[in-house]
Amino acid sequence: MRWGLPALAALLLFYPFIFTGPFYWDIGVAFLLAAISASAWNIVGGYAGQVSVGHSMFFGVGAYTPLLFYHLWGLPPVAGVPAGMLVSLGLAVAIGMPTFRLRGHYFSMATIAVAELIRIFVGTWELVGAAIGLQGPAVGRAWWDLTFRSELPYYYIFLAALAVVLYTTFAVERSRFGYYLRAIKAGERAARSLGVPVRETKLKALMLSAIFTSLAGSLYSIKTGFIDPESGFGILVSVQMVIVAALGGAGALFGPLVGALILVPLQTATNTWFGGGGSGLTYILYGGIIVLLARFEPGGMHEWWQQRVTPFLARRKHAA
Amino acid sequence: MLLSAQNVSKAFDSFLAVRGADLAVAEGEIIGLIGPNGAGKSTFFNCLAGDTVPTTGRVLFDGIDLTRSSAEAHARAGIGRTFQVPATFEDMTVLDNVMVGAFLRHRHRADARETALRIIEMTGLARQSAQRARSLGTPGRKRLEIARVLATGPRLMLLDEALAGLTPAELQQAIALVRRIHELGVTLVIVEHIMEVIMTLAQRVLVFNQGHVIAHGKPHEIVANEAVIEAYLGRGHHRRREAP
Amino acid sequence: MLLVQVIVGGLLLGAIYALFSSGLTLIWGMMNFINFAHGEFVMLGMYVALLVVVWLGGGPEAFGFAAAFALFVLGVVVYLSLIRHVMRGPMLAQILSTFGLALLLRYTAFWIFSANFVSLPQVSLSGTLNIAGILMPVPQLVAGVAAIALTFALHLLLTRTTVGSQLLAVAEDRNAAMLMGIRPDRMQALAWGLAAGSAGIAGALMAVSYPWSPSVGETFGLTAFVVVTLGGFGSVPGAMYAGLIIGLIQALSAYWFGPIYKDIVVYALFVALLWLRPQGLMGKA
Numbered sequence: 001m002r003w004g005l006p007a008l009a010a011l012l013l014f015y016p017f018i019f020t021g022p023f024y025w026d027i028g029v030a031f032l033l034a035a036i037s038a039s040a041w042n043i044v045g046g047y048a049g050q051v052s053v054g055h056s057m058f059f060g061v062g063a064y065t066p067l068l069f070y071h072l073w074g075l076p077p078v079a080g081v082p083a084g085m086l087v088s089l090g091l092a093v094a095i096g097m098p099t100f101r102l103r104g105h106y107f108s109m110a111t112i113a114v115a116e117l118i119r120i121f122v123g124t125w126e127l128v129g130a131a132i133g134l135q136g137p138a139v140g141r142a143w144w145d146l147t148f149r150s151e152l153p154y155y156y157i158f159l160a161a162l163a164v165v166l167y168t169t170f171a172v173e174r175s176r177f178g179y180y181l182r183a184i185k186a187g188e189r190a191a192r193s194l195g196v197p198v199r200e201t202k203l204k205a206l207m208l209s210a211i212f213t214s215l216a217g218s219l220y221s222i223k224t225g226f227i228d229p230e231s232g233f234g235i236l237v238s239v240q241m242v243i244v245a246a247l248g249g250a251g252a253l254f255g256p257l258v259g260a261l262i263l264v265p266l267q268t269a270t271n272t273w274f275g276g277g278g279s280g281l282t283y284i285l286y287g288g289i290i291v292l293l294a295r296f297e298p299g300g301m302h303e304w305w306q307q308r309v310t311p312f313l314a315r316r317k318h319a320a
Numbered sequence: 321m322l323l324s325a326q327n328v329s330k331a332f333d334s335f336l337a338v339r340g341a342d343l344a345v346a347e348g349e350i351i352g353l354i355g356p357n358g359a360g361k362s363t364f365f366n367c368l369a370g371d372t373v374p375t376t377g378r379v380l381f382d383g384i385d386l387t388r389s390s391a392e393a394h395a396r397a398g399i400g401r402t403f404q405v406p407a408t409f410e411d412m413t414v415l416d417n418v419m420v421g422a423f424l425r426h427r428h429r430a431d432a433r434e435t436a437l438r439i440i441e442m443t444g445l446a447r448q449s450a451q452r453a454r455s456l457g458t459p460g461r462k463r464l465e466i467a468r469v470l471a472t473g474p475r476l477m478l479l480d481e482a483l484a485g486l487t488p489a490e491l492q493q494a495i496a497l498v499r500r501i502h503e504l505g506v507t508l509v510i511v512e513h514i515m516e517v518i519m520t521l522a523q524r525v526l527v528f529n530q531g532h533v534i535a536h537g538k539p540h541e542i543v544a545n546e547a548v549i550e551a552y553l554g555r556g557h558h559r560r561r562e563a564p
Numbered sequence: 565m566l567l568v569q570v571i572v573g574g575l576l577l578g579a580i581y582a583l584f585s586s587g588l589t590l591i592w593g594m595m596n597f598i599n600f601a602h603g604e605f606v607m608l609g610m611y612v613a614l615l616v617v618v619w620l621g622g623g624p625e626a627f628g629f630a631a632a633f634a635l636f637v638l639g640v641v642v643y644l645s646l647i648r649h650v651m652r653g654p655m656l657a658q659i660l661s662t663f664g665l666a667l668l669l670r671y672t673a674f675w676i677f678s679a680n681f682v683s684l685p686q687v688s689l690s691g692t693l694n695i696a697g698i699l700m701p702v703p704q705l706v707a708g709v710a711a712i713a714l715t716f717a718l719h720l721l722l723t724r725t726t727v728g729s730q731l732l733a734v735a736e737d738r739n740a741a742m743l744m745g746i747r748p749d750r751m752q753a754l755a756w757g758l759a760a761g762s763a764g765i766a767g768a769l770m771a772v773s774y775p776w777s778p779s780v781g782e783t784f785g786l787t788a789f790v791v792v793t794l795g796g797f798g799s800v801p802g803a804m805y806a807g808l809i810i811g812l813i814q815a816l817s818a819y820w821f822g823p824i825y826k827d828i829v830v831y832a833l834f835v836a837l838l839w840l841r842p843q844g845l846m847g848k849a
Binding site: 174176180182186187189191193195196197198 | 391392394408424426
């Protein structure tokens with residue numbers, strides 16, 4: 001599919017001009033954000049097979065630090081982005097180091113416990129806004145406050161971030177590190193016997209994933225200008241990342257993109273159809289989708305495509 | 321001595337799978353390890369390869385004490401092994417499987433790829449290099465495991481029933497492959513049930529039963545050994561010309 | 565003294581934690597599988613109790629039994645329809661399966677019962693006992709004692725009965741068990757039923773004294789994780805002790821630092837455990 005990638009890039013670049021107006025731009029931005037965070041999760045959850053169900057901890061940290069920098073010191077929120085990444089790195093090490101030498105469940109349990117721990121704690125800490133949360137600058141003091149009225153600038157900032165995450169994932173895929181990640185997922189014992197430094201590799205994957213997830217969180221809070229414990233550290237944030245990546249194809253480069261393409265419009269639709277009780281029904285649906293994925297096609301759409309569609313197309317080409 | 325195991329024991333709760341086993345392998349040798357099922361051969365292998373830590377005893381490789389080292393450390397030191405039940409990376413292609421092994425000696429993809437392709441050619445897997453490991457049958461998987469571990473450039477290879485379940489023709493090919501690997505300078509310790517393999521390849525044979533070595537010597541000596549025959553067939557059987 | 569009361573209260577609640585956590589650790593030890601929906605099983609037990617009391621006017625025995633039975637069935641159904649198929653597969657599928665199930669159960673409960681906190685109407689057990697100056701509410705006392713008894717009964721079932729030894733045989737070595745004529749599939753389904761059933765009845769016992777909403781499943785699930793880690797992989801006796809300890813720690817944290825901190829301390833303890841002693845009290849990690 002030589003023309004596939006340039007076509008995709010063109011579509012993403014020109015989308016806001018093909019589908020104009022705040023409604024479409026809003027969905028576009030939501031799509032990009034979902035794709036970025038799911039792609040970040042994908043590095044450790046999809047490629048390395050270490051299933052984090054508490055990734056909101058990194059997202060939340062990345063979301064809080066920019067607004068904290070503004071709230072405490074009046075700095076432009078962007079200044080807080082590297083700090084968020086640093087703290088997220090620290091969290092990754094704190095969780096990864098003890099659990100990556102144990103069986104896989106410990107890691108997953110730890111991620112959900114720590115995310116909850118932070119959520120509750122932040123909800124009681126006055127300095128970071130407690131249950132009320134933090135706000136960003138209502139009106140931008142200069143361009144670097146990044147408070148735009150229109151969605152359009154955010155769209156392109158997010159698009160750039162997505163490009164960075166995807167390119168990094170692509171580079172990882174082709175490197176020794178990437179091969180080692182996949183080997184760990186495919187068979188840890190065999191990987192060890194081939195000299196793969198399993199614990200270090202998993203840790204590196206988690207750290208890389210944490211940095212990008214933190215970035216996603218920062219982008220989110222800079223754009224919305226608001227964050228609170230639930231929207232930063234809530235379990236639904238973690239669920240979103242997992243389902244978007246898994247539906248599209250965990251461990252595939254464009255899996256999260258495909259997942260976001262399906263789920264973001266779906267979520268917009270269900271929120272309008274189901275109205276007030278909307279979020280409840282949406283999550284029942286999400287739960288059902290995740291169970292079905294686990295049961296029938298854990299590899300997601302990507303695997304389904306590879307197993308069913310590609311051979312079918314190849315046969316047709318041969319017949320022709 | 322390249323590999324030396326001294327008084328190695330491994331206990332699982334109260335069950336002693338390996339009791340005081342010794343092994344001495346010189347560089348360039350091919351050693352056969354035989355014994356009935358459940359004798360502790362695979363557990364012993366796991367101790368040698370670093371997959372498990374022995375309860376007592378020492379494992380020395382080229383003079384370095386690897387007893388408590390990880391499996392990764394063993395691999396990096398130059399010990400490679402295959403698994404009794406093939407543990408190939410099912411969803412990765414044959415080429416990618418071998419490349420994982422090759423990356424132990426090469427940093428860069430291009431170099432790893434080159435080594436991997438060379439080894440794939442040598443092990444006769446060239447036609448399937450783009451297929452997923454999952455699509456190979458058991459003999460194919462065993463061959464892939466050999467290729468993969470060979471790509472790590474080991475000085476010593478522990479083959480755990482790597483030649484089981486092959487047709488006579490495949491068996492001859494496999495024996496030839498093992499010979500070629502030996503010619504490359506790799507020292508081999510082979511666990512096998514197939515006597516033809518042991519007789520044709522092994523220079524020395526160790527017989528395992530109930531967790532320790534009950535006999536050792538040249539292949540033709542072992543076949544005639546009373547204790548060995550008893551181990552396989554139980555008491556009351558007399559010497560037979562055929563192998564167990 | 566207030567402190568002693570806090571301690572007793574903590575232990576009584578801890579007994580309930582022990583009950584539902586022992587099911588989780590049984591499954592973990594037997595099938596190397598962690599049920600991320602276990603907290604939801606407890607939550608559902610609470611709602612079953614509510615329904616029995618409100619619709620059928622049942623008393624404690626009725627709703628306890630109903631919760632145990634309903635969740636037993638659910639456990640078996642979940643095993644047969646889902647777990648059995650993902651058990652042998654990739655870790656992603658295993659974890660997603662019960663994680664997704666948890667969401668499904670939790671949000672369905674939100675949809676049916678709304679997010680409001682509810683509690684069980686006054687039942688036959690009420691009042692407060694005064695033993696040596698310590699005030700103990702009867703419902704909590706009875707629930708705690710029942711929980712300990714049931715956990716112990718589960719332990720006896722596993723170690724003293726034929727069925728129990730069959731379950732443990734499958735946990736030890738599936739293939740050997742098959743050779744002995746034991747059907748692993750059946751045993752595993754039974755284990756899921758027992759685990760879910762004990763979670764359900766634990767929920768019913770808790771419903772007697774504490775209000776709840778569908779959101780409690782998440783907290784109970786996490787508490788169970790901490791308990792089974794502290795207790796040790798697969799150890800039911802370990803879960804018993806660990807449950808009591810966690811209940812105690814929670815009560816003391818709430819007393820000394822404030823109610824918000826009761827969960828924070830437990831989760832922080834979890835992380836510390838992973839760093840310092842992941843094999844827990846009883847075992848191997």
